[in-house]
Amino acid sequence: MHLIKGKIAIGKTSTWLCICSMLLICLVKASVAGQDQDTHSARLLHAGLDLFPSFLAADQQIADKQDNDGNLVIYIVHHNDSRTAQIVATRLLDIKKIKGVPMKVVIVRDDDDDLYSLQPAGIFIAQPHLPHLAAVVKYGKQKSIITFSPFAGDVTLGVAGSIAVTARILPQVNTTTLADSKLDLKPFFLRIASRYPEVELN
Amino acid sequence: MNSLRSFFNRSDSYHGRITLIFILLAAILEGALVSYWLFALEPRLRAEASAYSQALSTAQAQILAFEIADEHGRQREEKLNLAMDKILLFRVPQSDKPFTKKIRLELDYDVVDAPDRSLDFSLGDDDPSYCITVPIALFSPTSRELLGIAHFSNNLDVIENLESEVRTKLTLASALIILLLIVVWLTISSLNARLSNYASDLARAREITNKTIASLQDARIILTPTGNIAEINPYSAHILGYNEKEILGRHLSEFLKESKLFRGKHLETFIAEKSLANTELHFVNKDGSLTDMMFSAAMVLDPEGNFNGIICIGKDITALNEAKREIEDKQTQMIHAGRLSALGEMATGIAHELNQPLYIIRLAADSLRDYFTRNANEAIEATDVNKIIGQVERATTIITNMRSFGRADTGKMEPLNITNPLHLALSFFREQFKKSNLVLREEIDTNLPLIKANAQKFEQIVINFLSNARYAVSTRQESEGGGYIPTVVIRLYQDESDRRLIFEVEDNGIGMNAQELDRCLEPFFTSKEVGRGTGLGLSIVHGLVKEMGMELVVGSSLGKGSIFRIFMAPVAEG
Ligand SMILES: Nc1ncnc2c1ncn2[C@@H]1O[C@H](COP(=O)(O)OP(=O)(O)OP(=O)(O)O)[C@@H](O)[C@H]1O
């Protein structure tokens, strides 16, 4: 009898231990996956930062998009990750000029309507899965400026420029958005850019 | 034999089908391999090769972008050329062929600070065949602007090697598969051949068994567990006079006099005892006659031991039974004959005893007649004496006959003129025939050779023939009357060819049917009604004829008449 009781007790504790350890493993795994997700996004962000200036330079009307002070204002849009937005801002400012016109970056939240009053020449999305991405895209189209997001999938949601990562990294354009926003990119640039939606080259 | 051949044909077609299946299988497998190669493996290899060459070229292009972007450096063109040359130097390790065969630059002179097209170099092989050309974007390392495009023509030898290697492996695999298929096909073929051999052996064995069973003159009936006929061999159906279809499905007892067989209680006891051995059954034939069968039956069990049916084997013993009955009849006849011969002996004794008183009566009657003659007495008594004498004479003949019958086998054989006993015998009949209006014609040759015979015996033969003939013609006369002339012809003559004497008695009486003709010589065979004939007459004749070394031939036709003929060898002359 005693023996059996003891066994049951052991069984119970071990069951609990099992459940706890499984939960722990799950949590760790999830966080690792989250971390993976974060590092991947960070990499995309850096690759995007490399390519974003080429988009701006390819915009044939970029010279007309200076603000009253003669600067190219670039919006860096995030939702709640101002730290990353700050890093992006610093990196972008390394390239001081686009086509000889000085650059100026402004960090904005995607739901911050007031800041849209400025005169931007381009938009850089600095956070994946932006909740108000649609509004940002719409704004970009209205202003006829490039909305750029390095994050996978955003090009399908309408951002004008992104990156296509396969064996190499190529600029990617959403041809529909380009047409909608009356953006005129250099043909040279379009030749090497990957397109969305994909065109059958027959 | 036919069924055997068709079986072989079937196995041939089966073999053909198997071969076809194998050929199809091989074709499908080969087709699958080829299409896998063409539509999946090769395109993937090419895509992968192109991806790798793009990645590699992208890395190499960085140095070109760097040189182009270096606007203020001296000898920019020279440095760019050198960088391109360096890229063209790279080799594929396995084949030692250049990795990049050609590089062509196409720059955006809006961005690059140089005279138009001054830097659009093109270096390397001018005819880059078997290459994959990938456009690589050149970005400025400082301003990140797009400087232009470098077109890399990369060697496809790498994947060609890989391709040929994979192709060899695939070909080998397919060859192996085909080999395997051939081995399996050969095995199946040989198994099939062996199987069809077994099958033909089996078929032959079954045919022999069936033939053997069919040739057995036995009834073979298989019954269902309830006693209904499930199977019957042609022989049984034949002896019962039915065709198989009329019998199948009906209960066995419907065909039996013993109607309770394999029914109710009997079936239960049969099942309990499991067999029925040598039971005599009586089948009612279609025409109503009976077939006697010695019957054995046994239960048929299926492999699980369940009662599945009854197999019955029967032997037709009708003929046997008849023979048995006949023997029994003969036995009673023998007893009868024994009694008769005792009676005969007694009669001979009586005849002898009666001879004395008859002799005395005769003597007395003679002297009485003499007395009346002498006295010329014409009174009624005188005619009475004559009557007495006549009757005594008749009684004497009867007794003489009886005594001769008794003496039959003791008579001596001597050469004699056969006409003498013949006339003696005829003397008994002439008067009778005349009285009854029967014609008796005598055609007796004279000057015939002597015959070795016994006179009494020959006489007896003649008497028997004549009495039978008389019976035959008078019976026919009774039934016909009218224009019928009952005639009996007696002939005695010598055969021209073999010198034998022939004695024959021919009548136009009732004649005999085949069965009667067949049996008329048998002792006690008679067609006469009970009490009128003993059936011994002809059998005695037969015995006498044999005894005297003569030959008897009987011919008859029912309703037309009969002829009895005796052949006798004449005594050798000299
Ligand atoms: N001349 C004949 N014509 C037709 N049938 C004959 C003649 N002679 C003999 N038979 C047949 O042969 C049978 C046998 O004859 P058999 O003389 O042996 O005996 P039976 O005449 O019947 O008797 P029994 O001689 O004692 O009077 C006869 O019953 C008769 O059927």
Ligand SMILES: [Mg+2]
């Ligand atoms: Mg007779």
